[in-house]
Amino acid sequence: QKEVEQDPGPLSVPEGAIVSLNCTYSNSAFQYFMWYRQYSRKGPELLMYTYSSGNKEDGRFTAQVDKSSKYISLFIRDSQPSDSATYLCAMSGGGFKTIFGAGTRLFVKA
């Protein structure tokens, strides 16, 4: 079993829809949770960074962490075609090693 599970999609939604992306994990030592966005043929770029449980909002993006369920989510409101990308969840328990999910491909249709 992988330490981090993420549905690879692809997920296709119309412009303006609310998108929900999710990851589950098995290691209870994870405390730092991240979402990276990766456009085609580019490197991942950090989108959201949260510590422990709770919500964090940044513009149209909201990250949620539920440590009791070992479940994290990223919500995108009013999705735009420019949001079409692969979204990678990532987590760390401290130290330099970060574990990544396999990524979910998102397509937002105009």
Added chain:
Amino acid sequence: NAGVTQTPKFQVLKTGQSMTLQCAQDMNHEYMSWYRQDPGMGLRLIHYSVGAGITDQGEVPNGYNVSRSTTEDFPLRLLSAAPSQTSVYFCASTPDRLNSPLHFGNGTRLTVT
């Protein structure tokens, strides 16, 4: 700032050939790392370095060597390329602070035939 720069962008090797993937960062980050990205597998850590002269193995180190002689550069060497090493390779860096997010380069696409 250029951030993290990787060269080359694309490379095709024959089985058994060797090559070096270059990575340079201009942010004075202490920590640098190499990942490979394969479909359905996500990013897997190959090697990492916490500073000049210090390197350690990640999750999938076999077949790869690294060295870190300067803060800026962290090359990845393939000693004898195998088809299983066909992948996209990403270099990343982060400041000398635990759990800081990673800054990635744009990757090197390697095909081994």
